[in-house]
Amino acid sequence: MLCCGHELDRRFSYCPRCGIKIDRVAETGAVRDSTPPDSLCRTLRACATQTFEWLALDHFHGAPANEEEFTKSNLRNIRRRHQDRVLIHEFPRAQEARNGADFEWWFHSGGQGFGMRVQAKRMKRGGSYTLKHTVRGSGRLQSELLVEDAEASGCLPAYVFYNHRNWVPSHLEGNVFDCRHGRGAQSQLGCTVVSAHTVRAVLLDPRLGPRYARDQSRPWHRIFCDEPSRDRSSLEAAYAAVTTLDDGGLHDLSWARSAARDTARSQGGAGQRTERRPVSDDRATPGSTPERARIADGPPMLPRPSFADLAARHPDERPLPALPDRVLAMTHGQAAEPPDPRLAVSAVIDLTD
Numbered sequence: 001m002l003c004c005g006h007e008l009d010r011r012f013s014y015c016p017r018c019g020i021k022i023d024r025v026a027e028t029g030a031v032r033d034s035t036p037p038d039s040l041c042r043t044l045r046a047c048a049t050q051t052f053e054w055l056a057l058d059h060f061h062g063a064p065a066n067e068e069e070f071t072k073s074n075l076r077n078i079r080r081r082h083q084d085r086v087l088i089h090e091f092p093r094a095q096e097a098r099n100g101a102d103f104e105w106w107f108h109s110g111g112q113g114f115g116m117r118v119q120a121k122r123m124k125r126g127g128s129y130t131l132k133h134t135v136r137g138s139g140r141l142q143s144e145l146l147v148e149d150a151e152a153s154g155c156l157p158a159y160v161f162y163n164h165r166n167w168v169p170s171h172l173e174g175n176v177f178d179c180r181h182g183r184g185a186q187s188q189l190g191c192t193v194v195s196a197h198t199v200r201a202v203l204l205d206p207r208l209g210p211r212y213a214r215d216q217s218r219p220w221h222r223i224f225c226d227e228p229s230r231d232r233s234s235l236e237a238a239y240a241a242v243t244t245l246d247d248g249g250l251h252d253l254s255w256a257r258s259a260a261r262d263t264a265r266s267q268g269g270a271g272q273r274t275e276r277r278p279v280s281d282d283r284a285t286p287g288s289t290p291e292r293a294r295i296a297d298g299p300p301m302l303p304r305p306s307f308a309d310l311a312a313r314h315p316d317e318r319p320l321p322a323l324p325d326r327v328l329a330m331t332h333g334q335a336a337e338p339p340d341p342r343l344a345v346s347a348v349i350d351l352t353d
Helices: 040-061 067-081 142-152 186-190 196-204 210-216 220-224 234-267 325-331
Strands: 086-090 102-109 112-122 155-162 191-195 343-350
Touching (some): 040 186, 067 086, 102 234, 142 196, 155 196, 155 210, 155 234, 186 191, 191 210, 196 210, 220 234
Parallel strands (some): 102 343, 112 155
Antiparallel strands (some): 102 112, 155 191
């Protein structure tokens, strides 16, 4: 079966590239556009727009839904529109595990793929988030547990922010942008994703503040929007985007740790002046210039990749890993077991071209 000039796997109901519904005609193998396009990118844009408007209305009426409700609603919309390649597993949890629970995304093609361990945060009415959250029962920061659980389950740690109309970008071209599926709009900031390392940096250096994490987040549809090329599949393009965000978060965390060390030395130096040194981090974002990131009064200006470079191929791009056995079992429809009690939902998405 051909669509967009590419051979498609016959199990797909929609073309993973353009979103056109596939009408399989046995005699000709024809493909015709029988319904409105419904690609994963368009679905995520629609989820973001709905979140953006509903959260604003909830705040206006004084009773906003919690993060778990928005997560379930968005994941169910994704499954409803892409039943041929999306599996959702919801796990029962003890009451004490409900506080600070995560969800995970797995994206795969065959036996390869990558995962994201995600914590959702709802924007407050004034435009901020509750990032410094202590998990009941453990007494530990939610962000620390998220990173630990992600590492243990083979995932990259991330936050998804559910935003509303309070976020008006100061530079429209820097935060909202067009993609090949349509024109950009402010409402697509309804669901954005950022590295959990950036959130940890914000908590470590109070000069950054929650809005720094917000401004470093990216509309989630952009992770899956870049068109595959001859030498890179859709899955590889998505992995490049997510690892670029992860590297950027590691750069933020390195900066914040260096700032904290400099502050500690300065305060313990009995009046001795401490030289302000640039950050040096081998894991800094490719193409960034860490030597420009210096400790200064007020929020730092950290060099970060632009949206256009989010999925750019870099010489040190990480190769796709093999799927863990438990995720591979889920792709074959077998019963799923959560890797730890805090995991609420697993969403497994096939990105085969």
